[in-house]
Amino acid sequence: MARDARFDGRFYIAVKTTGIFCRPICPANLPREENVEYFLDKAQALQAGYRPCLRCRPDSAPSSWAWKGVETTFLRALQLIERGELQTTSLAALSDRLGISDRYLRQLFQGHLGMSPKQYALYHQLMFAKQLIHSSSLPISEIAFASGFQSIRRFNDAFKKVIRLTPSQVRKDEQAYTEVSYIDLAFKGALDWPHMLDFYRLRAINGIESIDNTSYQRSFTLANNPGWFRIYPVKTGVMRVEFNLEDTRQLKPLVNQLRRMFDLDTDILHIEQQLSQVAPQLIQRTGIRIPGVWNTWEAGVRAILGQQVSIKAAMGQLNLLVHTLQPNGVSHFPTPEEVSQADLSFLRMPQSRKETLARFARFVTENPESTPEQWLQIKGIGPWTVNYARLRGASEPNCFLAGDLVVKKAITKFPAITTDSVSPWGSYATFHCWSHA
Structure with a gap:
């Protein structure tokens, strides 16, 4: 009320x-x-x-983990379905990927949501379509395919049956034509955008990332399709994403990626209240969120090149790597295959670190679904590197980098801060510690 x-x-x-x-x-x-x-x-x-x-x-509405604490398999199934898994594969194949039977998967959804996985997938598609109708510049015909439908007719029929309105009734006013496609993403709570831009600016890869006073832009590859996006705030609680995608069907995965990358689904007020109870002077600027990178592979490469050197030195090596492997013009972050097949002798860093990078690239090439925790078996990769990848590549909320030099210095000012005391928000505690540097 x-x-x-x-x-x-x-x-x-x-x-x-x-x-x-x-x-x-x-x-x-x-x-x-x-x-x-x-x-x-x-x-x-x-x-x-x-x-x-x-x-x-x-x-x-901003996303919320209403199902925290329930079965891990169910949560993973939700995530995969929301990424569009059932649009490209069968329920049986999804169940196999989860390591359970399709009968048990249906039981999980019936018990937690009162519906089947396919019904959930359909409702998720329709709500995303409705979001696009309200908040994007896409014509309705493209929205049908972007939300995972195979035909405009099936989209119209499903939309009218479930929403009880036609798409054109929802979009009462014709959207003005724009040369660049865009979608608006809602979030709640404070977001210290200048802080996030400053963080990205120091770590930008020339030719892939571009940061100005108000926006962040980068190129990417998604499901083997090249694209680019530019994100910036348009009003309180809303970020606008301008984008170019060759395959519109990849829009939902892109939105999921951006919500994770810019930490748009976190309850920042709740987190800052808890951290303030641990160390009242820790939070000197509100709205600091996790500035993610595109994926864990990229975060792992950044972490390896950043071992025991300054940010400036690490970025010098990263730009050298990216530009040497793409002499005719940078278009994407190097893949594990490209790095594993390259002669890395051009890098200006200790031989042991070059060998670690090569081993890491080979491991990810052979194990593309591996998690950062599994990287510990690779010689030269330790807990700091893994936690950095979890922090920025997976945007995990509870990665407190207690071994980081800047964090160690901050802890001397705030002795109440420990890995346990800042749990489950260790990642945010890390960034607040860095903000005191």
Whole structure:
């Protein structure tokens, strides 16, 4: 009833008399309590027959881990389905990847959500489509394919059946034509964008990343398709992403990647409250989030080249690596295969570190699904390198780099800070420690 923004994305309110479900922050008149149902997930509200509110737009609500603490397999299944796994493979193949039977996977979804995995996938596609209709410059025909449908007709039929409106009814006003495609991404809480840009600026790869006073831009490869994006704030709680993709079907994976990379789904107020209780003077600027990199492979390379040297020296070696391997013009971050096949003698660093990089590239080439924890078996890679990859490559929230020199110096000022005391927000404690440097 207070429309408290801290609960946005954590649950949804469905009104029986109108058949509509809303975010907790919806400005509409409050319904009577006996006419209200509550849901943890948007898909559950759709399954119950409610359509999303056009005023508060639940499709754009910041994501929230409503299922923390439940079965790990279920969480992993949710993540894979939200990335579009069932659009390209069967339920049986997904189950095999999870190491369970498809019958057990259906039981998990029925028990936690009250629906089948395929129903969840469909509802997720439709809510993403609705978000694109409201918040992107894409024409509806492209939105159909971007949200995972194989035909415009099937998209229109499914949208009308579940949302109970046609796509054109949702997009009442024709979007003005723009030369560059864009989508707006919502988030909640403070985001110290200047701090994040400064962090990226010191670590930018020439030809791949570009940072100005307001935006971050980079090129990438996604499912073997090249692309680029530029991200910048347009208003409080909204980041705009301009992008170019050869395959529009990769838009959802790109959005997932960017929400992770720029840490748009975290409850920053809750995190900072907890860290302030541990060390009241630690947080000198609010809204510091994890500035991620494209993937764990890139983070691993950055960490190896950054072992025991300054940021400036590490970036000199990284730019040398990228530009030497692409003499005709930089288009992407080098792949594990490219690095493993290269003669790395041109790098100006100890031979042992060159050999570590070569071993790492070979390992990732042979084990593309490996996790950073598995890299510890590689000679030359220790806990600091692994934790850095977890921190920036996977954006894990609880990677406290206690062995980092800057962090060690900060701990002398804040003796209450330990790996245990800042858990489960060690990553944020690390960045706040760095902010005191």
